[in-house]
Each structure stands twice: as structure tokens, then as C-alpha cells.
Amino acid sequence: MAANLTPVEEAIAHLLSGAPVVTGSERLPLTETLGRILAQDYRVPADVPPADNSAVDGYALRTEDYSPGQTLSVSDRIPAGSAPGPLKPGTAARIFTGSEVPEGADTVIMQERVDVIENGILINAEVKADQNIRRRGQDLAEGSLALAQGTKIRAQEMGLLASMGIADVTVVKKLRVAILSTGDELVDPGNPLGPGQIYNTNRFTLLGLLAEAGCEVVLCETLRDTRSVTRETLERAAAVSDLIITSGGVSVGEEDHVRAVLEESGELTLWRMAIKPGKPLAFGSINGTPVLGLPGNPAAVLVTFLVVGMPYIRTCQGRLEVHPVGQQVPAALNVTSPSVRREFLRARTELIEGKVQVTAYPNQSSGVLSSACWAGGLAVVPEHEMVAEGDLITYYPFTELLS
Known part of the structure; x- marks a missing residue:
């Protein structure tokens, strides 16, 4: 692995090892x-169900009372919601789906296999015990x-x-999360752009992701590129949240203050991960509150949140299942240049020549968020590996990554 790049599994394990589980309910x-x-x-x-009940509209009877060609009289009618009395021997009871099976009956014949005649019914089917009966407790047994x-x-x-x-x-209780976007160039949608400005994409991506993850956003602000403002806002966010998520400000530039503030005033325990997109990812804390520092590029924010942030959030929530399972799907793509980083391609499955295969968006730049709108999930290219068409590749649908 390239120097100073933490492997993906190692980074996730590091985050999860210290993830504080929410104790409130x-x-x-x-x-x-x-x-x-x-x-x-x-x-x-x-x-559940609390009593034997009929799975069909039909007739309840005792198998021992029936022989082929025999006519049975109908002694009762049992609509759903009523409490039937015991079945009269040698007879059948008209019964409806969900109705309680009367005591003594051990089978139900669906009405389509019964001829109603003047003196009762004639059955045109094999009669066996336990047909079309949902037994008491078959769904859930007491205790x-x-x-x-x-x-x-x-x-x-x-x-x-x-x-x-x-x-x-x-x-x-919902995990309380603060979202902090960094950059003097960021402008909220609805306002005109000035020279050198861009709209704050990441704020809204993260708002949506956190809502789907079942979190409560308690603070959502844009940080200007000064060390003092970054420190003050991080400390203020730490006082009201269980987790702070930042976007941008964790790379090596002179205006990347989040990483610097964590090193000076808090703790930085992870920086730079062997992932593509999203290498400049940071993790640490300030005043005891965890800080997950995501990259600034929009597609990298999405990928790193799904790959690293979601397992962390699930762990904090006390979830039973923390990691997505993924699917093995044939690739309809080629990767000819191995990378030292594990690549998560914005991809989707398509039916090609009668087979479900994974295709990737042509432009995998970390700034191309439209690729994620086209995609249905992420396909994984392991570090140091190539992929040829037809190779099995791990594919994670977005629905699974966010479930």
C-alpha cells in the first residue's frame, strides 16, 4: 500500500472500534x-395467529367424515371475526378466509373444488388433513x-x-449530527454566483444521506476559510451533536483548516485513505465529539459517506447489521491500470445479451455528481487489480448501502 494511505478495511475498523453507541431511547x-x-x-x-384459521374461502370438515362421492350437509356458516362452536360430526361448515376453524375440523376445501347441491355439498378434490389451515402460532409462537x-x-x-x-x-434516539461545509467559494442555492463561486452541493447531499440514515441534523453551517472560525464552529458543533461531519478542509492546502484544528485543538487519528475517490479523508475528535472529515469533491463526499460513514453511523445506532453484503455480478467494463487505491465506481446493473451485468459511468471524476444520479450503486475494483469484461465484480446497490 502506498505510504501514508490507510487501507479501507483498516480505516473502517479504526472508526468502528471507538464508535460510541447511542444509549438514549x-x-x-x-x-x-x-x-x-x-x-x-x-x-x-x-x-400469532391466536387460533387455527382458514387460508381460503371454502368448507371446513373432518377428514374421517368424508368418502369420495359422499354428500355432506352444511351445518354452520363462519364469517371472519366470529367465534364458532364445535363442528357437528358428519357435516361441513361454510368458512371464509381468516375465519377461525371450528373445533373438530381438520381440513378446509377451497370453494372452487366444491359443488353446492340441494342437500349440501359434493367435493371434487382429494381430502387430506391440514389442507388450507393456518395453524395457531405458525407465524409467531408465544415467548x-x-x-x-x-x-x-x-x-x-x-x-x-x-x-x-x-x-x-x-x-x-436519533444520532445528532452537525454538517459543516468549508470554503469561501460556497454559495447557497437561490443566490447568484459571483466570480470564483460555486453552489454548496455537499450540504444538500449530506442532508439527504443523513435523513435516509435516520439521523437528526442539529447544525448545518458553512465555514469560512479561517483557522479561528473553523475552531470556534467545530467547538460549538461539538457541544450539541454526537457526530460532526465536515466536507472539505482536510487536504494539504493552506486553506484546509479542519485537519489543522483537529491536530491543534483536538485529536486526529486517521488521515488519508487508500480509496478512490476520496483519499483526503480524516477522522478525529474535538472536545470528545467525533469528527468525520470528508473530501470536498461532491462524488467523493457521496462515496466516502456510504463506504465509511454509514458503517460508523450504524454502529453508533446499535444496529445488528453494520456492513453491506454486496452482490457478485459480471462486469461489462474494463479496468486496465491497477491502482494503489480501492476504487468505487459509480455503476449500475443492466440486462446485456440476456445477462445482468455491471456498467460504469464513463466519467468517474470525483467532481462529477451527475454520475451518481445515473448510477444505481457502487462497483468495487480492488487495489492492485485489473478488471476484464465478464469478470465477477462486487456491486453494492445504493439501497443496500443506505439501508
């Missing part, structure tokens, strides 16, 4: 928990672990909690 209505992190285990208070602490709540977890009758959920 809050209780929220189930309707407000999407995207939040469970602060405790949830065990099943009672069997079992339904959802573990650290689980991120998606729509399906909301539904599962509801199935257990849980209306209020204890979740981890």
Missing part, C-alpha cells in the same frame, strides 16, 4: 417508527424472539409488531 407510536432502530428485544406475547434490539424498522417490521398487538415501540 424514546417510546413512539407504531405509526411513527419507520426507519427507526429498536432499543430492546420484542418477544411474542401470544401466539419466542420476534425482533431483536438493533433491528431497523421497515414496513414489514411495523406489520409484525402490529400482529403482536404492540401499539407503542421503544426505539433508539
Whole structure:
């Protein structure tokens, strides 16, 4: 590895080894928990479903009461939501999807396989025990672990909690994050650009990324390029946040003050990572609050946040799953010049000649953010390696990187 460049795994391991887990929690209505992190285990208070129920509209009966060609009389009608009495021997009960199966019945025949005749029903199907019956507790058994602490709540977890009758959920408090953009050249959208000025792209990229990551942005400011302003703002941000994320100001230029302030007034434990884009990445702290210093170029901000920042945030949130898994997909691209840095290409999967393959955006410059809008994720080219068309390459969809 090139001198003074920290390998990606080593950098991530360094960050995660000291990541402070948020200890506070809050209780929220189930309707407000999407995207939040469970602060405790949830065990099943009672069997789900609470009783045997029918999986179809049809007729419930006892298999021992039926023989081929036999007509069965219908002794009961069981709509959903009613409590049926025991099934009368030698008869069938009209039953509907979700209705509780009456005591004594051990099978349900779907209505499409039944002929209704004057004296009852005639079944045109094989009759076997346990057909079309959802048994009590088949989804969740009383006392079992339904959802573990650290689980991120998606729509399906909301539904599962509801199935257990849980209306209020204890979740981890949101990680409080301060966003600080650096540079005298930065102008907020909506204002005219003067000579040498550009719009503050990174602020809005980070606002979106942090919202998707389930964080609360408590401070969002632009730092002017002076040492005193940088120090004062970092210290002020440290007082109100759990994590400070900066963009720019961590390279080797005379106006890159974030790294210098961390070295002078705080702690700098990581600087320069073997990643492309995003080499000038820094990590440290000021007044005890962690500081993640991202590069200034827009695409590099996105990549380094996803690759390094998200595992760190997940760890702080107490998440069960910290690292994305990725997919192995054939490459529809060539990389002929090995690099000492691990490259994360803005890429997407496409159906080419009947096969799903990974293609990369033609311009991988760290300043080309439009590449990320075209892309569906990141494809990885390991350091010191080349890639030829057809080689398997690791691909991370953005949805997985931000989940």
C-alpha cells in the first residue's frame, strides 16, 4: 500500500472500534417508527395467529367424515371475526378466509373444488388433513424472539409488531449530527454566483444521506476559510451533536483548516485513505465529539459517506447489521491500470445479451455528481487489480448501502 494511505478495511475498523453507541431511547407510536432502530428485544406475547384459521374461502370438515362421492350437509356458516362452536360430526361448515376453524375440523376445501347441491355439498378434490389451515402460532409462537434490539424498522417490521398487538415501540434516539461545509467559494442555492463561486452541493447531499440514515441534523453551517472560525464552529458543533461531519478542509492546502484544528485543538487519528475517490479523508475528535472529515469533491463526499460513514453511523445506532453484503455480478467494463487505491465506481446493473451485468459511468471524476444520479450503486475494483469484461465484480446497490 502506498505510504501514508490507510487501507479501507483498516480505516473502517479504526472508526468502528471507538464508535460510541447511542444509549438514549424514546417510546413512539407504531405509526411513527419507520426507519427507526429498536432499543430492546420484542418477544411474542401470544401466539400469532391466536387460533387455527382458514387460508381460503371454502368448507371446513373432518377428514374421517368424508368418502369420495359422499354428500355432506352444511351445518354452520363462519364469517371472519366470529367465534364458532364445535363442528357437528358428519357435516361441513361454510368458512371464509381468516375465519377461525371450528373445533373438530381438520381440513378446509377451497370453494372452487366444491359443488353446492340441494342437500349440501359434493367435493371434487382429494381430502387430506391440514389442507388450507393456518395453524395457531405458525407465524409467531408465544415467548419466542420476534425482533431483536438493533433491528431497523421497515414496513414489514411495523406489520409484525402490529400482529403482536404492540401499539407503542421503544426505539433508539436519533444520532445528532452537525454538517459543516468549508470554503469561501460556497454559495447557497437561490443566490447568484459571483466570480470564483460555486453552489454548496455537499450540504444538500449530506442532508439527504443523513435523513435516509435516520439521523437528526442539529447544525448545518458553512465555514469560512479561517483557522479561528473553523475552531470556534467545530467547538460549538461539538457541544450539541454526537457526530460532526465536515466536507472539505482536510487536504494539504493552506486553506484546509479542519485537519489543522483537529491536530491543534483536538485529536486526529486517521488521515488519508487508500480509496478512490476520496483519499483526503480524516477522522478525529474535538472536545470528545467525533469528527468525520470528508473530501470536498461532491462524488467523493457521496462515496466516502456510504463506504465509511454509514458503517460508523450504524454502529453508533446499535444496529445488528453494520456492513453491506454486496452482490457478485459480471462486469461489462474494463479496468486496465491497477491502482494503489480501492476504487468505487459509480455503476449500475443492466440486462446485456440476456445477462445482468455491471456498467460504469464513463466519467468517474470525483467532481462529477451527475454520475451518481445515473448510477444505481457502487462497483468495487480492488487495489492492485485489473478488471476484464465478464469478470465477477462486487456491486453494492445504493439501497443496500443506505439501508
